[in-house]
Amino acid sequence: MIALLHYAYLKSLRDSSLIAFIIVPMFAPVAALSGVTLARGHLHYPFYLNVQFSAVQNATLASQITLAICVFFAVIPAFWTFRPEIATRSIGAFFFGARPRTVTLALILFAFVIGLAGWIGAMAMIGALTSALPPHVAFMTLKVALGLLAASALGTLLVTISPQPGMIVGAYLGCVFLVAWIETSKSSLHLIAAVPVAIVCAALAAFFMERRCAS
Numbered sequence: 354m355i356a357l358l359h360y361a362y363l364k365s366l367r368d369s370s371l372i373a374f375i376i377v378p379m380f381a382p383v384a385a386l387s388g389v390t391l392a393r394g395h396l397h398y399p400f401y402l403n404v405q406f407s408a409v410q411n412a413t414l415a416s417q418i419t420l421a422i423c424v425f426f427a428v429i430p431a432f433w434t435f436r437p438e439i440a441t442r443s444i445g446a447f448f449f450g451a452r453p454r455t456v457t458l459a460l461i462l463f464a465f466v467i468g469l470a471g472w473i474g475a476m477a478m479i480g481a482l483t484s485a486l487p488p489h490v491a492f493m494t495l496k497v498a499l500g501l502l503a504a505s506a507l508g509t510l511l512v513t514i515s516p517q518p519g520m521i522v523g524a525y526l527g528c529v530f531l532v533a534w535i536e537t538s539k540s541s542l543h544l545i546a547a548v549p550v551a552i553v554c555a556a557l558a559a560f561f562m563e564r565r566c567a568s
Contacts, residue, residue, distance in 0.1 A: 357459035378471030408485035431464035431508025440516035464505035499547035506554035
């Protein structure tokens with residue numbers, strides 16, 4: 354597992370995709386807050402998305418937007434990191450040192466950590482620009498974590514079914530429902546359903562990955 358994560362890290366670092374995967378979700382709220390604030394013709398601090406909102410309300414709105422962006426973006430590293438190896442079936446070489454299940458879990462964990470790092474960075478930016486953080490930030494972080502887990506597993510499943518780039522559209526369609534469900538969830542028990550979804554996706558991904566390399 355550690356070796357696979359190290360490989361994914363070095364590969365993403367070499368082609369600069371790792372930086373993009375983290376920076377884009379992190380700076381999405383910065384772009385939104387800066388754009389709206391500067392659109393009024395002058396620099397104002399704290400920044401805002403709605404001038405009639407309080408700092409906490411603006412932070413909450415920016416966080417809700419960032420939640421959706423982070424979940425959507427988690428699909429990309431899950432789908433793209435090992436896509437060339439899966440497309441050429443060279444990922445079969447990994448199976449000499451790890452089981453397909455381990456490779457799948459490593460890919461899901463890699464995408465999950467990237468998404469969580471983007472969320473933490475985005476929250477720091479929101480706090481700095483709006484001078485506030487949303488209420489119940491811990492519960493919102495739990496929402497994001499479970500959403501990232503499900504999105505990462507979904508992206509991994511789809512790339513093992515087919516590494517064609519068009520398959521990522523299906524992942525985004527799935528994330529539309531995932532984000533809507535997460536945003537409306539009011540209880541942690543409701544959110545826990547993301548865990549079995551991720552487990553099923555991971556199990557299917559390992560099965561398809563093994564079948565792809567065996568055929």
